[in-house]
Amino acid sequence: MSDREQSNHVKTARTTFRILEVLKEKNEATVTEMTQEFDLSKSSLHNYLSTLEQDGYIVKEGNTYRVGLKLLDLGGHARHRRRLYEIAKDEVTALAEETGELTNLLVEEHGKGIYLHRAHGADAVKTDSYIGQAVYLHNTGLGNAILAHLPRERVNEILDRHGMPASTENTITERSELFETLDKVAEDGYALDDETRVKGLRCVAVPIINNNDEVEGAISVSGPKSRFQDERFRETLPEKLQNVANIIELNITYT
Missing domain, CATH: 3.30.450.40 (GAF domain)
Structure with a gap:
């Protein structure tokens, strides 16, 4: 793996954890509200949120996301x-x-x-x-x-x-x-x-x-x-x- 690829992987991991931290701070948020916290396009941020939801780390209710109980585990x-x-x-x-x-x-x-x-x-x-x-x-x-x-x-x-x-x-x-x-x-x-x-x-x-x-x-x-x-x-x-x-x-x- 090249240094650039490693750097991108680290950045992706940090973004993922930062998303969880922001959701915790806000209690809940929509994709639009989350884009104000990140230098990411709405579609990119939606991909992060969808992945976290599929893996059970966050929950989606309507258009709003919040931290899931899997983190409690x-x-x-x-x-x-x-x-x-x-x-x-x-x-x-x-x-x-x-x-x-x-x-x-x-x-x-x-x-x-x-x-x-x-x-x-x-x-x-x-x-x-x-x-x-x-x-x-x-x-x-x-x-x-x-x-x-x-x-x-x-x-x-x-x-x-x-x-x-x-x-x-x-x-x-x-x-x-x-x-x-x-x-x-x-x-x-x-x-x-x-x-x-x-x-x-x-x-x-x-x-x-x-x-x-x-x-x-x-x-x-x-x-x-x-x-x-x-x-x-x-x-x-x-x-x-x-x-x-x-x-x-x-x-x-x-x-």
């Missing part, structure tokens, strides 16, 4: 292949039941945080996050818990690649300030998210560290600022999370 397979998910999911669910709040399990992949598992306690608030969602690491307690235990060179690579966009007025957008925060997280053993990604929402997160001192992910408890005050926010929940993380870490080592 792929995502579910990827999640179950993660050993941490199988070990931590029951502990994260039990933590939600005990606290009554929203609990999360997050891992880093390609420089972003991916939610592997979420559980809702009796009083849990609803947020915009969902299993499989990719989020920035600099503006979440979960992300900070992970970044604090990565080599500084790797953290810089992540920030160079994804930047530090602001989600709220409390988001840290300066690298030097973030590094100061990460040093404190590493020292304290937990991270506090004080409305840094979602206004009105606080979060306490701790890392999951394996026997080789490598961070495998992080767990958290999230809730409204009104319920995450003083001792509960800065003492009770951090201690509870560290106890759960310790159990998960032991199970990683000896399971």
Whole structure:
């Protein structure tokens, strides 16, 4: 295969995945709406969409296309292949039941945080996050818990690649300030998210560290600022999370 043919194949693959990403961002779209996002003719784009529909990756309803559930099958397979998910999911669910709040399990992949598992306690608030969602690491307690235990060179690579966009007025957008925060997280053993990604929402997160001192992910408890005050926010929940993380870490080592 010539270099030109290889280049065309790579471009085709990237276009295919970009189409899926755009459909996800838009929820649904017509061919005409999609042509505004791509430097492709309407007929070329229609060929891409028809192929994806035939293979089951997207669904057509009338003139509108949307992402299909076949992608959920792929995502579910990827999640179950993660050993941490199988070990931590029951502990994260039990933590939600005990606290009554929203609990999360997050891992880093390609420089972003991916939610592997979420559980809702009796009083849990609803947020915009969902299993499989990719989020920035600099503006979440979960992300900070992970970044604090990565080599500084790797953290810089992540920030160079994804930047530090602001989600709220409390988001840290300066690298030097973030590094100061990460040093404190590493020292304290937990991270506090004080409305840094979602206004009105606080979060306490701790890392999951394996026997080789490598961070495998992080767990958290999230809730409204009104319920995450003083001792509960800065003492009770951090201690509870560290106890759960310790159990998960032991199970990683000896399971």
